Amino acid sequence: MASINGDWFHSRSSSNLDELLTVRKLVLESQRPAYIGFGWSGGRHDNVRMYELAAAGNIQPSTMQTKVRAMIRYGFIKDENTCPLVWTRMGSLWNDLYTGGNFSAARQTYELTLTISLAIYTFNDTSVQYSINPAIGGMPLKFLLNILDSNNSITLQEFEVLVDGHTRRVGENTSYWKRDLINSGLFHEVNERLYYTGKYPQFISEIKNFEPDPLLTDEDWLIIRDNPLVEISPFKNSIREIFEAIIQEQNIEEEITDGILTTPLVDVISEQEELEIPEIDILSSDSRFAQSTRRVRNTTWSIRIKRKYNYICAVPHCDVQGQIFVEAAHIKPDSASDGETPHRAHILNGLCLCRHCHIAFEKGYFSLTDNHKIITSPKFNDIPDQNLKTAIISSSDIKIKNRVDNRLPLIEFIQYHRVNRFKH
Numbered sequence: 164m165a166s167i168n169g170d171w172f173h174s175r176s177s178s179n180l181d182e183l184l185t186v187r188k189l190v191l192e193s194q195r196p197a198y199i200g201f202g203w204s205g206g207r208h209d210n211v212r213m214y215e216l217a218a219a220g221n222i223q224p225s226t227m228q229t230k231v232r233a234m235i236r237y238g239f240i241k242d243e244n245t246c247p248l249v250w251t252r253m254g255s256l257w258n259d260l261y262t263g264g265n266f267s268a269a270r271q272t273y274e275l276t277l278t279i280s281l282a283i284y285t286f287n288d289t290s291v292q293y294s295i296n297p298a299i300g301g302m303p304l305k306f307l308l309n310i311l312d313s314n315n316s317i318t319l320q321e322f323e324v325l326v327d328g329h330t331r332r333v334g335e336n337t338s339y340w341k342r343d344l345i346n347s348g349l350f351h352e353v354n355e356r357l358y359y360t361g362k363y364p365q366f367i368s369e370i371k372n373f374e375p376d377p378l379l380t381d382e383d384w385l386i387i388r389d390n391p392l393v394e395i396s397p398f399k400n401s402i403r404e405i406f407e408a409i410i411q412e413q414n415i416e417e418e419i420t421d422g423i424l425t426t427p428l429v430d431v432i433s434e435q436e437e438l439e440i441p442e443i444d445i446l447s448s449d450s451r452f453a454q455s456t457r458r459v460r461n462t463t464w465s466i467r468i469k470r471k472y473n474y475i476c477a478v479p480h481c482d483v484q485g486q487i488f489v490e491a492a493h494i495k496p497d498s499a500s501d502g503e504t505p506h507r508a509h510i511l512n513g514l515c516l517c518r519h520c521h522i523a524f525e526k527g528y529f530s531l532t533d534n535h536k537i538i539t540s541p542k543f544n545d546i547p548d549q550n551l552k553t554a555i556i557s558s559s560d561i562k563i564k565n566r567v568d569n570r571l572p573l574i575e576f577i578q579y580h581r582v583n584r585f586k587h
């Protein structure tokens with residue numbers, strides 16, 4: 164590749180945060196029941212619903228389509244033609260953090276998503292001009308990183324020649340490309356030069372030396388773009404380290420105000436499966452929005468906990484199982500005030516229990532030891548239900564059932580339950 168074949172996303176839309184915020188409004192609007200199944204990318208002429216959907220972002224339909232397509236290419240939205248618009252794993256993580264007011268972590272997730280997108284999109288000479296599969300075409304970011312001078316910089320003039328040397332849209336692509344590189348946090352501009360900032364050194368060094376596996380299919384790359392931590396992802400280790408650094412930094416600064424930071428990050432690291440909760444009936448008014456978001460988050464937490472236990476009651480001798488028979492129980496209650504670790508949506512603050520065990524646990528008739536074994540209350544005799552008592556009492560001193568990921572509830576949460584809920 165003699166140049167960066169600059170039809171980079173060839174659109175009038177950019178990766179700026181305000182563009183993503185506009186698309187976020189469209190995502191919410193597209194999840195309203197009236198739009199489910201509606202083809203957002205279709206014809207615009209006389210299409211009343213298309214105008215209504217676009218109006219949620221305060222834009223025209225053509226602009227809406229451009230912006231959504233751009234966010235698909237930047238890796239925030241899934242490539243599907245009908246509503247609802249669905250976040251990718253990375254997009255959803257960004258949205259959770261942003262919605263929860265954790266702007267610092269949200270910003271880092273936004274930058275990381277752009278970096279991944281810039282790293283793996285490639286350009287080629289086919290009519291499509293680009294591919295999501297790096298084995299098909301040249302990798303522009305790899306190319307750029309490898310031609311930087313000894314100061315890790317390139318002049319804007321050289322950059323323009325590179326970007327516009329291979330396209331009909333001379334002059335236009337440079338600004339988009341430059342903006343994307345700066346928005347990703349990888350470059351900054353000083354005195355007519357672009358400098359690599361030194362961000363993500365491990366990941367960047369991998370990109371510079373990356374030789375794509377020709378056996379990975381387009382389908383594989385769609386999966387990797389959606390969740391860069393999946394097993395087949397060539398960058399999973401360095402990206403995992405970046406995530407862990409984000410968590411650490413957040414802990415140090417004590418910026419966490421609730422569980423929203425820990426949950427998606429722990430989650431994205433600990434589980435590879437996909438989980439989509441449509442945020443149906445989130446309306447535009449702000450108070451409704453906040454309330455619905457909390458509800459959606461609780462629902463998401465609850466489904467995740469149940470999945471972790473494979474929908475089986477965690478009490479060892481209780482044999483209740485099945486999606487409709489089990490519930491997610493908070494160990495440290497939702498209503499408890501905040502401690503050191505945000506607990507409300509923490510993935511290690513939950514047990515999957517059947518209805519009966521859930522009530523007994525909530526009322527403190529049994530609890531857990533620090534070794535995750537069942538302890539039962541002497542007050543248990545007050546309960547008339549013999550079946551329930553048998554299952555729990557016979558489980559005494561036995562460790563709770565394993566989660567599919569083999570992780571255990573945090574001792575901090577267990578101790579809270581034992582001290583504040585358990586009937587001694």
Ligand SMILES: [Zn+2]
Nearest residue numbers: 476481517520
């Ligand atoms: Zn049970």
